[in-house]
């Protein structure tokens with residue numbers, strides 16, 4: 614069991630809370646909204662075993678050790694995965710794993726991941742049943758596999774964060790998806806709002822009215838379901854919760870246990886399969902490349918990371934908004950739609966819809 618001090622806003626400029634490591638791009642699925650545009654076999658330039666071990670060793674030297682999320686592609690396609698996990702855990706790093714729902718995610722594979730030291734699983738579920746989910750994932754049987762992985766996790770007593778990507782295909786199915794999450798293994802539901810990068814450009818994002826509908830549904834559900842509910846790439850949900858009289862940090866309407874204000878490059882960093890360093894998986898600005906560049910130095914000193922650490926640098930409505938320190942908008946969506954990672958969140962509600970934007974007086 615790893616004990617550590619809670620991550621606070623003072624940690625933002627020095628250490629990330631979440632360190633995402635894309636161990637491989639290889640994956641047997643062809644998901645429509647894949648950030649990595651994953652492929653069947655490893656892409657050229659993937660970090661070697663020694664390089665990957667050295668990356669993890671370096672990540673453990675942050676002043677406050679981040680949680681490493683081993684992601685992909687499908688991390689189970691990487692032969693040395695369990696060794697990498699065990700190495701991270703031996704250095705006192707809390708580790709999570711996001712397997713793809715393919716035949717590789719067997720009970721035995723997940724048992725080995727647990728034995729290596731994984732403390733949580735991330736699992737994608739994008740529909741209430743096979744019809745929507747499998748068409749997202751490009752793999753018939755993927756939904757059933759995801760449900761089977763949930764059963765494995767239950768048996769192994771591994772907590773699961775379910776990740777759901779919201780697009781025009783499923784925004785009206787949010788309640789139905791929540792109703793399928795009956796497994797006691799589900800401890801967190803992270804609802805991801807599409808950022809048009811990778812294969813995600815093929816999907817259209819939802820309208821402002823649809824955002825409001827989804828936010829309302831999530832807020833209502835958060836008082837009823839047994840797991841915490843949070844959003845990814847929609848930090849303005851935190852502001853919405855407050856506007857409804859809720860506390861974004863409370864158990865009832867929890868948007869996560871992390872301090873408010875975590876966003877791309879601010880509490881988050883992402884290292885690609887080839888060592889390229891980004892502020893987040895959905896913010897494709899290369900800020901360095903491991904092993905030539907240190908992940909610690911890049912997080913603390915690269916001009917893009919430094920700009921992202923301070924919401925006073927944000928532009929447009931986000932720069933003027935009194936909520937910028939707890940929200941700040943999705944920097945990834947700002948970049949994807951305007952080319953400026955400091956621009957205002959394009960999907961924040963405007964005044965006509967009871968606006969979340971609230972200027973400082």
Ligand code: SF4
Nearest residue numbers: 931934940941942961
């Ligand atoms: S204007 Fe920006 S900081 Fe303010 S609520 Fe909207 S997204 Fe958040």
